[in-house]
Amino acid sequence: MSLLVLGSIALDTVKTPLEERKELFGGTASYASISASFFTNPSLVAIVGDDFPSEYIEDFQRRNIDLSGLQRVPGKTFRWSGEYFDNMNNRKTHSTDLNVFADFTPTLPEAYSTLPFILLANIGPDLQLHVLDQLQSPRFVIADTMNLWINIARADLLKLLTRIDLLSLNDSEARELTGQNNLIQAGALLRKMGPTYVAIKKGEHGCYLFGPDQFFSCPAYPLENIQDPTGAGDAFAGGMAGYLASRFSDSNSKEPINFEILQQAVVYGSIMASFTVESFGTDRLRSVEQKEIEERWKVFKKVSTF
Ligand code: AMP
Numbered sequence: 063m064s065l066l067v068l069g070s071i072a073l074d075t076v077k078t079p080l081e082e083r084k085e086l087f088g089g090t091a092s093y094a095s096i097s098a099s100f101f102t103n104p105s106l107v108a109i110v111g112d113d114f115p116s117e118y119i120e121d122f123q124r125r126n127i128d129l130s131g132l133q134r135v136p137g138k139t140f141r142w143s144g145e146y147f148d149n150m151n152n153r154k155t156h157s158t159d160l161n162v163f164a165d166f167t168p169t170l171p172e173a174y175s176t177l178p179f180i181l182l183a184n185i186g187p188d189l190q191l192h193v194l195d196q197l198q199s200p201r202f203v204i205a206d207t208m209n210l211w212i213n214i215a216r217a218d219l220l221k222l223l224t225r226i227d228l229l230s231l232n233d234s235e236a237r238e239l240t241g242q243n244n245l246i247q248a249g250a251l252l253r254k255m256g257p258t259y260v261a262i263k264k265g266e267h268g269c270y271l272f273g274p275d276q277f278f279s280c281p282a283y284p285l286e287n288i289q290d291p292t293g294a295g296d297a298f299a300g301g302m303a304g305y306l307a308s309r310f311s312d313s314n315s316k317e318p319i320n321f322e323i324l325q326q327a328v329v330y331g332s333i334m335a336s337f338t339v340e341s342f343g344t345d346r347l348r349s350v351e352q353k354e355i356e357e358r359w360k361v362f363k364k365v366s367t368f
Pocket of ligand 1: 069070071072073074088089090141142158184185186208210291292293294295296
């Protein structure tokens with residue numbers, strides 16, 4: 063075990079211009095941990111209600127995702143619903159029902175406190191800080207966030223930024239958090255707020271990675287059919303974190319985590335995001351075969367070299 067994943071487990075309702083689907087297996091920790099499970103055995107910190115289908119819990123187990131940090135309590139599972147418009151780049155949240163998440167202040171299993179790689183998938187920054195406070199000396203912490211927290215929990219979010227190594231967020235969130243329209247300037251400003259590295263996701267246009275005096279523009283995998291963009295950012299972060307955790311699985315490894323390795327992590331993250339958007343919910347991500355990841359890696363190599 064070397065990767066902890068914190069986030070939401072949800073039953074989502076998603077509407078696109080073509081279709082609406084209800085009660086999908088979603089949540090930021092679900093997408094992130096399933097994505098990471100192709101590289102490592104993540105340890106999950108999350109909560110579900112007693113209405114959460116046990117087949118999904120069994121799916122986590124089949125992937126060797128450690129569930130000692132997963133609570134199942136009486137009550138309703140977190141629910142989110144959203145709608146995509148036009149070319150699927152615009153999304154409106156219709157409802158967010160925290161349900162069992164409202165009182166979730168987890169005490170981590172003891173074995174989790176020494177995990178070296180941490181992914182704080184999108185969830186309230188107070189909860190992200192609460193988990194971070196229980197860790198001894200993590201080697202690399204990645205955090206994701208969303209516009210909701212930028213608006214209602216900015217102080218906690220700014221505190222979190224001083225304690226993480228990499229922030230992953232989308233372009234509109236980067237603009238909102240910095241007040242800067244130009245993404246190159248936004249990336250630089252976000253690095254000044256704390257994290258050494260910043261990944262700004264731009265949907266079908268790929269992603270920018272910023273580091274100390276370094277910059278990488280990663281394309282998105284060329285896809286003709288996108289069914290549901292939900293969870294792409296979480297699968298991206300999960301792929302990145304999972305790759306890093308597997309690359310440094312020997313806990314004595316002194317190899318530094320440098321920009322080149324993070325570029326590779328960003329490509330693996332982008333590959334996992336590309337599968338995610340090919341179906342509603344986690345269906346496509348859960349059906350990925352290892353060889354498909356390597357096939358897409360080769361395509362990335364081709365489209366990003368000239
Ligand atoms: P993304 O498309 O990367 O923004 O992530 C979508 C996932 O985020 C969905 O599966 C939702 O269940 C989950 N989600 C939406 N809002 C929240 C929230 N406020 N806290 C935690 N998870 C959320």
